Amino acid sequence: MKITYNWLKDFINLKISPESLAEKLTLAGLEVVSLEKVKGDTVLEIEITSNRLDWLSVLGIAREVSAITQEKLKLSSQLKFSHFGNSTKSSAKDFGLKVQVEDKKDCPFYSGRIISGLKVGPSPVWLKEKLELLGCRSVNNVVDITNYILFTYGQPLHAFDLDLLSQKQVQVRRALKGEEITLIDGETKLLDPEILVIADLKKPIALAGIMGGKATEVTAQTRNILLESAIFNPVLIRRAKQKLGLQSESAYRFERGVDPQMAQLASCQAQRLICQLAGGTAQAVKFSSNLKFTSPVIKLDAQEVDKLLGLSIPVKRMVQIFNQLGLKVKALASGVLAVSIPSFRADLKLPVDLIEELARIYGYDKIPQTFPEIIPGKNITQAHDIVGGLKNILVALGLQEVITYSLIDRTLLARAQMQQPEKLVEILNPLSREQEILRPTLLPSLMRCVAFNLNQQPEKVNIFEVAHTFLAPEAGVQENLFLGLALSGSNTCLTPSGVIKDQLSLLHLKGILERLFEKLGVKDFDFLSQGHNKFDILIKGEKVGVMLGVNAGVLKEFEIKNHQVILGEVNLAKLFLYLGVERKFCALPKYPPIARDISFIMKDNILINDLVKKMQDSGGQLLRVVKVVDYYQGKQIPAGFKGFTVSCVYRAEDRTLTEAEVTPFYNATCSLLQECFGAKLR
Numbered sequence: 001m002k003i004t005y006n007w008l009k010d011f012i013n014l015k016i017s018p019e020s021l022a023e024k025l026t027l028a029g030l031e032v033v034s035l036e037k038v039k040g041d042t043v044l045e046i047e048i049t050s051n052r053l054d055w056l057s058v059l060g061i062a063r064e065v066s067a068i069t070q071e072k073l074k075l076s077s078q079l080k081f082s083h084f085g086n087s088t089k090s091s092a093k094d095f096g097l098k099v100q101v102e103d104k105k106d107c108p109f110y111s112g113r114i115i116s117g118l119k120v121g122p123s124p125v126w127l128k129e130k131l132e133l134l135g136c137r138s139v140n141n142v143v144d145i146t147n148y149i150l151f152t153y154g155q156p157l158h159a160f161d162l163d164l165l166s167q168k169q170v171q172v173r174r175a176l177k178g179e180e181i182t183l184i185d186g187e188t189k190l191l192d193p194e195i196l197v198i199a200d201l202k203k204p205i206a207l208a209g210i211m212g213g214k215a216t217e218v219t220a221q222t223r224n225i226l227l228e229s230a231i232f233n234p235v236l237i238r239r240a241k242q243k244l245g246l247q248s249e250s251a252y253r254f255e256r257g258v259d260p261q262m263a264q265l266a267s268c269q270a271q272r273l274i275c276q277l278a279g280g281t282a283q284a285v286k287f288s289s290n291l292k293f294t295s296p297v298i299k300l301d302a303q304e305v306d307k308l309l310g311l312s313i314p315v316k317r318m319v320q321i322f323n324q325l326g327l328k329v330k331a332l333a334s335g336v337l338a339v340s341i342p343s344f345r346a347d348l349k350l351p352v353d354l355i356e357e358l359a360r361i362y363g364y365d366k367i368p369q370t371f372p373e374i375i376p377g378k379n380i381t382q383a384h385d386i387v388g389g390l391k392n393i394l395v396a397l398g399l400q401e402v403i404t405y406s407l408i409d410r411t412l413l414a415r416a417q418m419q420q421p422e423k424l425v426e427i428l429n430p431l432s433r434e435q436e437i438l439r440p441t442l443l444p445s446l447m448r449c450v451a452f453n454l455n456q457q458p459e460k461v462n463i464f465e466v467a468h469t470f471l472a473p474e475a476g477v478q479e480n481l482f483l484g485l486a487l488s489g490s491n492t493c494l495t496p497s498g499v500i501k502d503q504l505s506l507l508h509l510k511g512i513l514e515r516l517f518e519k520l521g522v523k524d525f526d527f528l529s530q531g532h533n534k535f536d537i538l539i540k541g542e543k544v545g546v547m548l549g550v551n552a553g554v555l556k557e558f559e560i561k562n563h564q565v566i567l568g569e570v571n572l573a574k575l576f577l578y579l580g581v582e583r584k585f586c587a588l589p590k591y592p593p594i595a596r597d598i599s600f601i602m603k604d605n606i607l608i609n610d611l612v613k614k615m616q617d618s619g620g621q622l623l624r625v626v627k628v629v630d631y632y633q634g635k636q637i638p639a640g641f642k643g644f645t646v647s648c649v650y651r652a653e654d655r656t657l658t659e660a661e662v663t664p665f666y667n668a669t670c671s672l673l674q675e676c677f678g679a680k681l682r
Contacts, residue, residue: 002134003058005042007152011062012071018042024068028360030055043133053256054344057154067324067361094284095168095224102173104290106196106233107208109263110172111287113227113271114162118142118280120222127277136249142218142225145273147249154344155229155258155266156250158198158206160216162224166200170226172208172288173197179204182214183246195240196232209237209254210246227274229267231260231291259344260293295328295340300351302335308355310370313362321361322354383481386520386576387466390483393519397512399462399485404445406468407435415557416444423472438470438477442484443567447550450486450565451558460489460504466572483545483575485509485568488560506533509547509566513537521580527609537570539578545570593624593651594659596666600679601643608644611677615648618672620665622657625649643682 022032054060123144146157175191197204209232238255328340425438533549547568630645673679
């Protein structure tokens with residue numbers, strides 16, 4: 001949108017330079033993208049947002065400048081009326097003109113003013129210069145006046161040569177399939193029923209809201225005109241211009257919506273100028289209207305303004321800003337304003353919209369800069385919040401989430417060699433055999449998912465799913481939330497000695513679950529062996545899940561070759577009973593630790609977890625960490641034994657430990673390993 005500095009001065013007494021004006025407009029949200037001095041004037045190009053149709057006119061920009069500079073807006077006497085008469089009292093001659101609107105939804109308002117006896121010729125210099133500064137070519141005095149009104153008030157107009165209309169009849173209708181029109185730019189367009197046209201009895205004479213036709217354009221031979229002012233459906237205008245590949249100043253405004261109360265006003269102003277500059281005589285007005293506009297009222301509490309913006313704007317200044325923006329204000333109570341919204345501000349719908357207007361005009365720079373208040377979040381206790389955190393932890397550990405169907409077939413349970421519960425939830429009328437029952441466990445579905453992914457030949461498959469399982473005891477359907485995990489393949493590590501592949505096993509799944517439980521604050525968990533490749537997951541002695549290695553028979557059922565598959569399942573309802581999501585932050589240790597490593601061999605049937613727990617329980621207050629740092633089975637270790645290196649970390653909170661203090665604890669730990677586990681020190 002282009003405007004000129006001198007054109008704005010027709011509406012407001014500007015006392016600031018164009019450069020200062022451009023800066024103030026930009027700070028208020030009307031970004032001035034260019035500033036150019038031409039012929040003693042300054043052209044400002046402004047970026048207009050799609051919701052501000054009122055900015056598509058000099059008058060609309062002038063309102064903003066009035067509010068920003070606190071200068072009074074200068075309006076002519078005609079602009080002070082909100083409604084104009086529907087007929088012209090000068091002459092009743094209407095040349096037998098008839099106006100017909102086919103669908104009021106396509107065109108809720110249409111008026112045609114007849115002006116006779118005019119003389120079409122060149123425009124005066126002032127009018128030519130105003131239009132040419134905006135990049136609009138001067139045509140003749142009548143056409144230039146319609147363009148002048150468009151730029152000034154934002155209402156597109158069009159003038160037809162009245163004598164060229166067939167039988168003096170105007171129709172606003174949809175185009176017929178196959179109809180054509182030659183436009184004023186010389187192009188011929190093929191039309192269809194999605195396009196709205198202005199037509200006489202024989203043919204279309206204009207594309208509604210876009211461009212006029214060549215057949216009825218105003219020329220030097222024109223003596224009588226029909227001055228059109230209308231409101232068209234914005235959706236129709238936008239679709240038509242895109243379909244036909246056309247663009248015009250009129251379409252640019254109509255597709256965004258125009259001020260419903262400006263159509264008659266702009267028509268009156270154009271009529272006055274045409275009679276003044278072209279010497280015509282105003283005749284009758286023909287119109288069709290379905291407009292009903294009631295100004296909505298928004299209540300605004302000054303305290304809400306202070307609360308939202310963080311600064312106190314005096315109520316008197318608020319009223320001033322609203323009045324200068326063209327809004328009518330009425331005080332209801334102490335600090336409460338009733339703001340009446342005019343037709344040209346359809347973007348104002350809520351109190352927060354009015355607060356934004358106050359912030360723009362009062363000045364964003366006056367809003368104090370403060371750091372945002374950081375309020376620690378409350379403890380996470382809702383199940384869906386915990387599940388979200390659980391998923392984030394697993395993704396961080398390298399797993400990928402999958403979603404499988406709740407409905408499965410019975411054969412899937414059999415293929416997975418899962419023990420079928422007595423009471424399955426059966427579907428009475430399944431759509432297919434694959435949807436016979438609601439799954440009682442997640443593991444068969446995860447097995448099928450692993451098989452599919454391995455068939456795509458990836459290096460490894462690390463997946464998990466959080467979903468419900470279903471059983472049907474006597475009391476009814478029982479629905480439980482479970483976590484299912486599945487691992488297969490190997491981790492690949494690149495070392496100086498070459499590539500090492502670490503086959504995924506139960507130890508990897510155990511490590512994932514340990515890390516998950518630690519993050520969730522779960523304590524006293526354990527993994528109890530139930531035979532070959534199967535462990536129960538315990539928390540404080542209660543079973544909450546299971547992890548297992550899939551046997552060869554099941555792998556064959558799912559056509560998995562040369563891969564081991566590890567599965568795990570955890571009952572989340574039980575797990576949630578042992579969460580410790582509260583967090584306490586501790587200071588970093590002030591004093592350094594002392595680490596002692598113990599290397600030993602022990603029998604293969606002894607669980608290292610039992611050994612580590614025993615060392616932690618008997619290590620005393622100075623023992624902080626016990627961890628396995630090396631594990632070995634091979635030629636140097638006797639058959640039936642395994643070698644370990646355990647690192648013990650000692651630290652005191654109030655001093656630096658000495659060797660003399662640590663040695664007794666170290667010796668006691670070595671004796672413990674020998675006496676309780678039969679370990680042989682290396």
